Amino acid sequence: MVGDADPRHPWIRGTHPLDYRAEVVSSWAQYAAPTPLLRDHGLVCLGAGEQSDARTGFSNRRLDSHALVFVSSGAGEYHDRRVGRRTVSSPAVIRVPPGRLHGYGPAPDGWTEHWLLFDGVTVRALLDLGAFDTRRPVAQLRQMPAEVPEFFAELRGVLESARRSARVTASALCLRLIALAAEVEIHDEDADRVADRVIAALREHAADRIEIAERARRLGLSPATLRAVVHEATGRSPHEFIVTTRIERAQDLLVRTELPVGAIGAAVGYDDPAFFSRLFARKAGVPPTEFRAQHTRRPPSP
Known part of the structure; x- marks a missing residue:
């Protein structure tokens, strides 16, 4: 053979x-x-x-x-x-x-x-x-x-x-x-569709300054159901997921734009620049200005 x-x-x-x-x-x-x-x-x-x-x-x-x-x-x-x-x-x-x-x-x-x-x-x-x-x-x-x-x-x-x-x-x-x-694990398809819809909405409106209860109401869910859906899909609470999404967007803006740090904080949902800088440093490991310096590409010096 x-x-x-x-x-x-x-x-x-x-x-x-x-x-x-x-x-x-x-x-x-x-x-x-x-x-x-x-x-x-x-x-x-x-x-x-x-x-x-x-x-x-x-x-x-x-x-x-x-x-x-x-x-x-x-x-x-x-x-x-x-x-x-x-x-x-x-x-x-x-x-x-x-x-x-x-x-x-x-x-x-x-x-x-x-x-x-x-x-x-x-x-x-x-x-x-x-x-x-x-x-x-x-x-x-x-x-x-x-x-x-x-x-x-x-x-x-x-x-x-x-x-x-x-x-x-x-x-x-x-x-x-x-x-x-x-x-490749098969999950409940109905639950997956709900989770996909919820995660997409939280991402889209992450910068909105609204409470979790209001986010749940807009999605047609109770706050408890929203917490359960988000935790099952991401391993995080809705608040943690929103904060992470905001910080990731701030990282992108720090590298791609020259916007001031305060403006970037406001763009992702934080009106207080000092609070945003402290939060960013805690989540990203370095302050916003240092993150920008580390990750922004610049032409070599002549």
């Missing part, structure tokens, strides 16, 4: 001495000892692997780290005491936090999975931003990202490497895979 597709997995090619992509996919697992510096200040990859045509799974398992499992073909089941039993039908992902007693595995026909273990302080941000939503341990995907096999193949190589820089590469690949899953 050299050079022919495997009928069970059409994307797997037969071996060919001149085609490095032709190697038949095999099951593998690679683990890495924790890197304290990455764990304590970022994200550390603790292991990754692949199970092609897997027929067995786990039961009553409790992990010390977070796990993300991509199921690219086949179907099966996930279960834990919090959510009960959930059907897993490819393409899908399974997300498991540390300490949760759980189990999952394929139906008798098997499935293909890629799995990832990781930990670190960055996970808190991923949880708050909704990129790793453990409230929904099983999530359906619109499609399996084409990059997944490629990223896992690269991850296998860097986890085998003894170079210190390989730990950083593994961390970056972990983050990219987590982001890929979040990008």
